[in-house]
Amino acid sequence: RSSLVHKNLPTLVVQRFSGWDTYEEKQAYLIEAHAAFADIDPTQxxxxxxxxxxxxxxxxxxxxxxxxxxxxxxANKPIAAICHASLIFETMPDLLKGRNLTAYTACKPGVEALGATYVSDSTVHVDQNLVSAHAWPDLPGFMREFIRLLQK
Structure with a gap:
């Protein structure tokens, strides 16, 4: 459900909840990346x-x-962030100050350190152009809300 880039071959990782308050990971598929971040023009x-x-x-x-x-x-374009995606925002705290979002529970301190409000009463949350969710079990609602943002 996630990827770790190693020599242009992102490794997909299968996560499964183990019955405790955590999960276990196993290697899944190797896929070739079609572009590096440096090659992406986000205006497109x-x-x-x-x-x-x-x-x-x-x-x-x-x-x-x-x-x-x-x-x-x-640019106020639709953004979908799930699970540990909130870690990316920690490098750009000005973007989340005053916003509301949810994430994997262990990410709550990082979200709050950004000056954002961690939403704990819902596993999927929409704040303006940002839809966020706790983890992969929330994908149906997460994608439904993201599609709604896309349709606006």
């Missing part, structure tokens, strides 16, 4: 989906990813 895109899992922990440090994400906030 209408929306962005930021996946969760382990990838945000690593890719958030990429200046080109920060440039891309910043564009979607500043």
């Amino acid at each position: 895109y209408d929306a962005i989906v930021i996946p969760g899992g382990r990838a945000p922990e690593y890719i958030r440090l990429d200046a080109d990813l920060q440039r891309i994400v910043r564009h979607f906030f500043e």
Whole structure:
């Protein structure tokens, strides 16, 4: 459900909840990336989906990813962020100050440190152009709300 880039071969990772308050991960598929963040012109895109899992922990440090994400906030285009995607926002705290979002429960302190309000009473939340969700079990509602944003 997430990707870790290694030599242009993102590794998809299958996450499964183990019955405790955490999950376990197993390697899934290797796929070839079609473009690097440096090659992306965000003005050519209408929306962005930021996946969760382990990838945000690593890719958030990429200046080109920060440039891309910043564009979607500043242009008020639809943004979908699920699970650990909120880690990416920690590199751009000015974008989330005063906003409301949800994320994987363990990300709550990071969301609040951004000056945002962590929404805990719903697993899917929409705040203006940003739809956020806790984790992959919330994908149906998450995508429904994201499609609504796209239709506006």
